[in-house]
Amino acid sequence: MTMTHPSASPVLDVVSLGKYFTVGGGLRTQQLRALHDASFSLGEREVIALVGESGSGKSTIARLLARLMPPSSGKILFKGRDILKEEPSRASLAYRGQVQMIFQDPFGSLNPVHTIGYHLERPLLLHGKANNPAVLREKVHSLLTTVDLNPAAEVAAKFPHQLSGGQRQRVAIARALAVDPSVILADEPISMLDVSIRMGVLNLMERLKEERGISYLYITHDIASARYVADRTMVMYAGHIVEGAPSEELMQQPAHPYTKLLLSAVPDPQGSIRSELPARSGTPKLINPPPGCPFADRCPSVMNTCREQMPETADLGSGHWVRCHLFPPGSVAASAHHERKVPASVEAAAV
Numbered sequence: 427m428t429m430t431h432p433s434a435s436p437v438l439d440v441v442s443l444g445k446y447f448t449v450g451g452g453l454r455t456q457q458l459r460a461l462h463d464a465s466f467s468l469g470e471r472e473v474i475a476l477v478g479e480s481g482s483g484k485s486t487i488a489r490l491l492a493r494l495m496p497p498s499s500g501k502i503l504f505k506g507r508d509i510l511k512e513e514p515s516r517a518s519l520a521y522r523g524q525v526q527m528i529f530q531d532p533f534g535s536l537n538p539v540h541t542i543g544y545h546l547e548r549p550l551l552l553h554g555k556a557n558n559p560a561v562l563r564e565k566v567h568s569l570l571t572t573v574d575l576n577p578a579a580e581v582a583a584k585f586p587h588q589l590s591g592g593q594r595q596r597v598a599i600a601r602a603l604a605v606d607p608s609v610i611l612a613d614e615p616i617s618m619l620d621v622s623i624r625m626g627v628l629n630l631m632e633r634l635k636e637e638r639g640i641s642y643l644y645i646t647h648d649i650a651s652a653r654y655v656a657d658r659t660m661v662m663y664a665g666h667i668v669e670g671a672p673s674e675e676l677m678q679q680p681a682h683p684y685t686k687l688l689l690s691a692v693p694d695p696q697g698s699i700r701s702e703l704p705a706r707s708g709t710p711k712l713i714n715p716p717p718g719c720p721f722a723d724r725c726p727s728v729m730n731t732c733r734e735q736m737p738e739t740a741d742l743g744s745g746h747w748v749r750c751h752l753f754p755p756g757s758v759a760a761s762a763h764h765e766r767k768v769p770a771s772v773e774a775a776a777v
């Protein structure tokens with residue numbers, strides 16, 4: 427099922443995207459299935475958070491969308507164009523200008539022997555955004571100012587090791603902005619930063635969304651930060667997107683037992699830790715996975731059918747959907763999921 431943004435036309439449409447890796451060597455090669463049939467669409471100025479534990483396939487989705495590697499199956503549509511069909515280098519350079527990626531480790535993505543200015547000049551030149559040295563310098567300075575790195579001329583002359591982690595991530599963001607992208611794939615952009623500066627980077631991303639109309643795929647293992655930044659949140663487990671909903675809705679009314687487990691580790695506003703489910707035990711098998719739902723072994727509500735087949739997608743209404751046998755499509759359970767919520771029309775009348 428495709429998660430369709432209710433209002434805006436999609437910038438990216440991801441259709442049944444899948445990825446296998448071949449692992450091992452010689453006669454013992456095996457297929458590791460990192461991603462199964464991921465489908466969703468990202469609207470203009472929309473932020474979608476992708477949450478899930480390490481190894482669930484989040485970075486695989488981002489790397490496929492950035493075209494850092496080819497998918498094993500499925501399609502990627504950018505503003506309606508099937509970009510995997512537009513092969514040779516020209517189309518792919520244009521696409522890379524439109525869809526940029528920011529990585530978890532800003533130090534790893536900056537070259538220690540080059541200045542900050544050099545890192546920003548390169549994409550500007552490669553994508554033909556500056557045709558003389560004066561314009562180039564001015565663009566570099568304006569990018570640094572945009573990400574609040576001042577005074578720009580001083581920062582441009584520095585080397586990566588002379589900046590803090592937060593400043594380096596701002597450089598990585600400025601570099602992504604250099605080519606005027608419409609989508610930024612942000613893969614755990616704050617998880618290596620000091621807690622005290624994380625909010626500043628998230629606020630910067632938010633401002634750029636407003637000012638430049640950028641859409642984000644925001645990848646995180648921290649479901650609490652997803653709530654803060656994302657319009658919608660999708661939850662991944664063992665290569666499957668198992669639930670998706672408007673973020674607030676997902677946090678208030680999680681349906682999938684795995685989403686509940688993730689949320690149970692987050693302190694509630696009173697500061698107490700809610701915990702309804704056992705802590706994690708075991709990791710899912712990605713090589714020769716058993717049939718059925720990959721969460722079955724950890725699920726407190728597991729039933730026989732869970733070990734036999736992967737559940738279908740159930741539409742719970744209000745843009746909320748889930749893949750879990752507790753919610754068979756069209757069932758009473760699925761349609762009753764939101765019953766205790768006050769309908770929007772009643773709320774409006776009460777104001």
Ligand SMILES: Nc1ncnc2c1ncn2[C@@H]1O[C@H](COP(=O)(O)OP(=O)(O)O)[C@@H](O)[C@H]1O
Nearest residue numbers: 447449458460479480481482483484485486712
């Ligand atoms: N290049 C690769 N070769 C083999 N296995 C890989 C490769 N990249 C990722 N994987 C495997 O795919 C699974 C998903 O990885 P990844 O997408 O990086 O997860 P996440 O970002 O959610 O931590 C993991 O089991 C990982 O080991």
Ligand SMILES: [Mg+2]
Nearest residue numbers: 484485486613
């Ligand atoms: Mg990752």
